[in-house]
Amino acid sequence: MKLLLxxxxxxxxxxxxxxxxxxxxxxxxxxxxxxxxxxPFSNDQLEKIKEHGIVRVEETWAPKADSSTKTTYHFNHLGxxxxxxxxxxxxxxxxxIDSTHYVYDNNGRLILKKMNGRFYSSYDSxxxxxxxxxxxxxxxxxxxxxxxxxxxxxxxxxxxxxTSDTIILVDLFDPAFPTEYHYHDHSLVKIKDxxxxxxxxxxxxxxxxxxxxxxxKNQRMPEFRIGMTEIYRDKLLTTKSIFEMYGxxxxxxxxxxxYSPKNELIQIIKPSVQTFFTYNSLGLIDSKIEKRGxxxxxTDFKYYYAExxxxxxxx
Numbered sequence: 001m002k003l004l005l006x007x008x009x010x011x012x013x014x015x016x017x018x019x020x021x022x023x024x025x026x027x028x029x030x031x032x033x034x035x036x037x038x039x040p041f042s043n044d045q046l047e048k049i050k051e052h053g054i055v056r057v058e059e060t061w062a063p064k065a066d067s068s069t070k071t072t073y074h075f076n077h078l079g080x081x082x083x084x085x086x087x088x089x090x091x092x093x094x095x096x097i098d099s100t101h102y103v104y105d106n107n108g109r110l111i112l113k114k115m116n117g118r119f120y121s122s123y124d125s126x127x128x129x130x131x132x133x134x135x136x137x138x139x140x141x142x143x144x145x146x147x148x149x150x151x152x153x154x155x156x157x158x159x160x161x162x163t164s165d166t167i168i169l170v171d172l173f174d175p176a177f178p179t180e181y182h183y184h185d186h187s188l189v190k191i192k193d194x195x196x197x198x199x200x201x202x203x204x205x206x207x208x209x210x211x212x213x214x215x216x217k218n219q220r221m222p223e224f225r226i227g228m229t230e231i232y233r234d235k236l237l238t239t240k241s242i243f244e245m246y247g248x249x250x251x252x253x254x255x256x257x258x259y260s261p262k263n264e265l266i267q268i269i270k271p272s273v274q275t276f277f278t279y280n281s282l283g284l285i286d287s288k289i290e291k292r293g294x295x296x297x298x299t300d301f302k303y304y305y306a307e308x309x310x311x312x313x314x315x
Contacts, residue, residue, distance in 0.1 A: 032181065032188060033155050035134055038113055038124055039081055039102070041073075048284055050079025056304040063300050066091055077306070080104055107132070119144050133167050133186055135159040157181065209233050236263060 041049070049057070057073040067090050074083040086097040098117030105111050109132060113124040120143055127136035137157040143150040157169040160180065166189070171179040182190040215227030231239040237257050244251040258267040264283065268275040276289045280303075290297040 032191060033137055033139065033157065035126070035137070038110060038126075040084075041081065045284065046079055046081075048282055049075055052282055052303075053077075053306040054079075054303050055306050058302045058304075059299060060302075061297070061299045063298065069097070078108060080108065129162055129167075133162075133183060135162055135167065135169065137169070210235075 039046070048054075055075055057075075058070060059073070060068055060070045062068045067088065069086065070089055071084055071086040073081055076082050081102050083099070083101050085099045088095045088097060096118075098115055098120070100113065100115040102110060103112035105128075107128075109126075109128055111126055113122075115122045120141070122141045123139070125136075125138045126134050129135050134157075136159070137155055138153075139155040140151065140153045142152075153173050156172045158172055159167065160170045161168040165184060167183045169181045169183070171181070173179075177193070180190075180192040181188060182192070210232040212230045212232075213227070214229075215225055225245045226243070228240055228242045230237060236259055239257070240255040242253045242255070253271055256267075256269040257265060258269075260266050260279075262283065264277070264279050266277050266279075272292060274291045276291070278286045280286045282303075284303060285301050287301065288299040290299075
C-alpha cells in the first residue's frame with residue numbers, strides 16, 4: 001500500500017507551475033523528499049509576485065471549454081503563498097476539488113502545508129537550523145474511499161548529524177531499515193537505504209556545464225537499475241535522461257529544456273508531449289500549451305494586484 005500511495009501522491013504533487021516528471025518516467029524521485037516543490041512556484045516567480053504586489057493568481061486549464069479546472073492562489077503582502085483552492089467549473093455550477101493552506105515562521109520559511117480534498121488529503125511540517133537547512137520533516141497522506149480512510153506516513157525525517165558541513169537526516173518511518181539523506185549546501189548529495197537498496201548522486205563540474213547522475217540499484221537484483229542524468233548549463237537544466245536497465249534491456253527517455261534570452265523556460269520536449277510557455281511583460285507565466293500529437297491543451301494565468309484589485313496582462 002505504501003508504494004501505491006507514493007505513486008499516487010507523487011502524481012498529484014506534480015500538478016503545479018513547475019516542470020515535473022510523472023512517476024512512470026522518473027522512479028528516482030519516488031525515493032526522496034522534495035522540499036523545493038512544496039510551494040508550487042519557483043523562487044524567481046515568488047520574487048516577482050512580491051515585487052509587483054500581486055495578491056491573487058488564477059490558473060485555468062481549458063479556459064474556453066464548457067468545463068474547466070481553475071486553481072486560485074492567494075498571497076499576502078510579503079509575497080508568501082497562504083492559500084490555494086482548486087475547483088471544477090461548469091456552465092452553471094462549480095465544485096471544490098481541494099483547498100490548501102500554508103503557514104510560515106517569522107523568517108518567512110514554510111513550516112506547515114495542509115491540503116484537504118474530496119478524495120485525498122496531505123500534511124507536511126518542517127523545522128530548520130540557523131542556516132535555514134531543513135532538519136525536521138514530517139509528511140503524511142490520507143486517501144478517502146467510499147466508506148474507508150487509509151492513512152500513511154510518507155516521511156518522518158530527524159537529524160542524525162548537523163555539526164558538519166553535511167547534514168544527515170534519518171527517515172524513521174521504518175526503524176528497522178532507516179534511510180539516510182545527506183545534504184550539503186541545501187542540496188541532496190547522497191542517499192543510503194540500509195539493507196535493501198543504495199543510491200548515489202555524482203556531480204561533475206566545469207566552468208559552464210554541470211552533470212548529475214542519479215541511480216537506484218536493488219542489492220538483491222544488481223542487474224536492475226533505474227535513475228537519471230541531468231545536464232545544466234549556466235545553472236539552467238537543459239537535458240534530462242531517464243533510464244531503466246534490466247539485463248540486456250534498456251529503456252531511455254530524453255527530455256530537452258529550452259530557454260529565452262531572459263533565461264525563461266519556454267519549451268520542454270518529451271517523447272510523448274511538447275510543452276510551451278509564454279510570459280507577460282513582467283516575466284510571469286502567461287500561458288502553457290501542451291501538445292500531444294494533434295491534441296492541444298491550454299492553461300492560462302491571470303494576475304490580480306493589490307492596488308485597484310485589477311487584472312493585468314501583457315495581452
